[in-house]
Amino acid sequence: MTKKNVVIVETKYFEFAKPGKELVLESGQKLGPITLAYETYGGLNRQKSNAILVLHALSGDAHAAGFHKGDEKPGWWDSMIGPGKAFDTKKYFVICSNVIGGCKGSTGPSSINPKTGTPYALGFPIITISDMVEAQKHLIDHLGIDKLLCVVGGSMGGMQVLQWVSSYPEKVTSAIPIATALKHSSQQIAFDEVGRQAVMADPAWLDGNYYGKGQPERGLAVARMVGHITYMSDQSMEKKFSRKLKDKNYSFSFTTDFEVEGYLKYRGDNFVKRFDANSYLYITKAMDYFDLSGKKLLPSGKKANTRFLVIAFKSDWLYPAYQSQEIVRQLKMRYIDATYCEIKSTYGHDAFLLEVEEETHLIKHFLNREYTEDGYSEYNI
């Protein structure tokens, strides 16, 4: 990439839920004050009708696109967000915020609890996907946006997409849930629980009170290693690593023999440098609690005119295509306009970050229709 084209972006911070106005969470507990870290790309038009809310997955953050000053790597979905890209910032105003419970600038377990002057740790209340969306709603209100042109996200981002339509159907023109589910299956809960157990089994976790003393690195790394296996497919791992050895022969010891072992260790070790172990616990729990099956998808009395594009990937075994098909089925039962696309990718769950060309094609087309149908084809900043 030539540095000429680099778009420098900055993370902004929005504070709300100040004393007396705390956010009442799904658990009944209150949280406040709350900071949301967020970024925006492109410009909001005069009618404020071109806003797209991008929602991140488990380990994502507000930095979805562009470069932070001095950084070598762009945001996590830069391939999809920018001038001329799927979410064309010449046309759309794109917003991404870090979820509450996170550790990338939004209020989470590593934030200082104003009541104690020390990090919340496990004193942080359990948050749900619905709570994350409530916080985002405050941000959207703050930005003066009455209705979102689109909400979009993969994996846990897709859960937030579904929750947005469930909570505020009148506020969402179109929705793109990618590689996601109406609720976690037993197997998905099981994988999350193994990750949590790995963190909590690490004596350095100290019941969550490790701040200032160093992360439970070994446990969190193991959790991330398990995660990475589930994000790839059998096929993509075979293609990338097969049985390739780091050295010429077996070591006949417990050091790293196979390249895939080295890769997982590298990913695990890297993760602990950038992610808070308690946030990992809170966010996976939010995913496990998420359940919009049955009547919860659209509470009675509510009506959704939202148009859906539901995307799944053939080799994704963590969020198998049948779960996306179930979303479509549930939407259609409620007479909600939904298009289903299953992309023949071999990348597994990671495909939502990697199948840029296919996704761009689908999403551009889908958004264009939305944008022109509503007569918002002219871009006014």
Added chain:
Amino acid sequence: MTKKNVVIVETKYFEFAKPGKELVLESGQKLGPITLAYETYGGLNRQKSNAILVLHALSGDAHAAGFHKGDEKPGWWDSMIGPGKAFDTKKYFVICSNVIGGCKGSTGPSSINPKTGTPYALGFPIITISDMVEAQKHLIDHLGIDKLLCVVGGSMGGMQVLQWVSSYPEKVTSAIPIATALKHSSQQIAFDEVGRQAVMADPAWLDGNYYGKGQPERGLAVARMVGHITYMSDQSMEKKFSRKLKDKNYSFSFTTDFEVEGYLKYRGDNFVKRFDANSYLYITKAMDYFDLSGKKLLPSGKKANTRFLVIAFKSDWLYPAYQSQEIVRQLKMRYIDATYCEIKSTYGHDAFLLEVEEETHLIKHFLNREYTEDGYSEYNI
């Protein structure tokens, strides 16, 4: 089960590789003396032609069938071995031995190193599937058996089956590898490595020197939890647990909410009571090193008249059916008689222990043919 039918069995021990006659391992290291724990069921006929060697999986042991005195539970494959069962002990002499590297009576890392008077721990040499088979060969010789009527096993047991034919084709009349592979894929290695990392991340592991101080329980439990997810299928977990809660409502804490979480913890905690953490490392490493692809399946100059029955299970995603199909393909390329059966089970990898009816049907038929064709239909003890 009525106690009347209970068959009481005892584990026996065979010692070999005494000073000066140590077993030379694949790594080049020597191991000795070696104890093999083994059990036998039924009687060896006069011709010594009715012997079936049963080979166990990762966490199995020599106690495949019958009851140990006072025990409530029978051996791990009791449903398949006994009078009138698939491996009919009225006809066959069934042998099962604990692998070297194990912790159920055979020499492994928890055994006393005669040179130091303390447990081997990581001083135990890395062993391979081929080394396990070499040790079994000594036992078979000791029992005076020149040729095995059948070698059979699932998962790692199936690897030993394949290794037996590779090492001693002339000693094996028929072979039944179940839910196994010619070599571990990248994903299979990855899951094993995560298990090993979970064990080694536990500070109680003490670089393997935990004997007398207590196991690295938390790490080994996490390893086993990951394992259990891979042994079941998405479908079987959904059927067994779905999103069932332990209590009526979400706890909004990090205690056990879902039944599947409780189940995994229970299985993890139980495992650490009965299995040695270092054995877990050694045995998974042996599985990862196993590779009979290409010319290694039948070294040049060797000929196999062994007849194969290769069994796979539709929902087994840890040892997917395509790996069994590859075994069949490789056998047929070598003009070896192989029948392939894919059982439509929903149990995942666990199916090899659970699909008793289907397996019994297939195996009885397969063995009967062998037994009568060779004129050994009369049972002589």
